Amino acid sequence: MLKKLTIVLIVVSVLFFIDQYIKMIFVNGFEFSGECISLVLVYNKGVAFSMFSSLAEYLKYIQLSILFAILLYLLSNPNIFGSYYIAISLIFSGGLSNIYDRFIHEGVVDYVYWHCGFDFAIFNLADVLIDIAIVLIVVQHWINNKQKAT
Numbered sequence: 001m002l003k004k005l006t007i008v009l010i011v012v013s014v015l016f017f018i019d020q021y022i023k024m025i026f027v028n029g030f031e032f033s034g035e036c037i038s039l040v041l042v043y044n045k046g047v048a049f050s051m052f053s054s055l056a057e058y059l060k061y062i063q064l065s066i067l068f069a070i071l072l073y074l075l076s077n078p079n080i081f082g083s084y085y086i087a088i089s090l091i092f093s094g095g096l097s098n099i100y101d102r103f104i105h106e107g108v109v110d111y112v113y114w115h116c117g118f119d120f121a122i123f124n125l126a127d128v129l130i131d132i133a134i135v136l137i138v139v140q141h142w143i144n145n146k147q148k149a150t
Contacts, residue, residue, distance in 0.1 A: 004082060008089040015093035016100075019125045023101065023109040036116030043107030048121060060102035067095050084140065090133035094126035 032039040046053030055062070074081040074088065081088060101108045110127075114120035 001078060001082060004085045008085050008092070011086075011089035012093045012096065015090070015125075015129060016097050019093065019097040019129070020100065022125055023097075023111070026111040027105070027109060036114065038113045038115065039111050040113055040122070042110045042113075042122045043105055044110045044122070045107040048127075056107065060099055063095065063099050063102070067092065067099070083144075084137055087133040087136040087140070090129045090136070094129035094133070097126040098124075 026039070026041040029041075030039065031041070044053075045056035045059075047059065070088075070091070098108045108124065108126075110122040110124045112124060113122045
């Protein structure tokens with residue numbers, strides 16, 4: 001268990017630093033416009049697709065509370081932590097980085113804008129990490145249930 005916790009702490013630290021480094025590049029003025037993808041700075045005061053932007057001032061505390069609740073849940077269920085520790089590290093990396101943005105920039109620093117064929121929400125690496133984590137959890141859960149059934 002200690003080995004997995006160490007891995008999580010290292011992964012969270014490294015990915016948090018990488019995400020914040022990339023975001024600072026955009027905060028300092030980098031932009032790129034392409035045919036399908038543009039890299040532009042946007043401060044998202046809401047969550048996905050700018051939902052709940054009216055709660056902008058409170059979202060950082062709500063999201064911090066959610067991560068804390070997840071942490072408490074994992075502490076009381078170490079078998080779940082042990083099974084999903086890689087995905088958990090991705091969720092905490094992305095979540096903490098986006099929450100940090102809310103405290104420092106008063107909104108999440110987003111920069112990847114997909115506009116090829118249709119307009120998509122602007123997102124960042126932290127968002128991608130969280131999405132990958134969810135896919136990992138779903139796939140791993142499906143595999144585990146399939147193995148139990150046989």
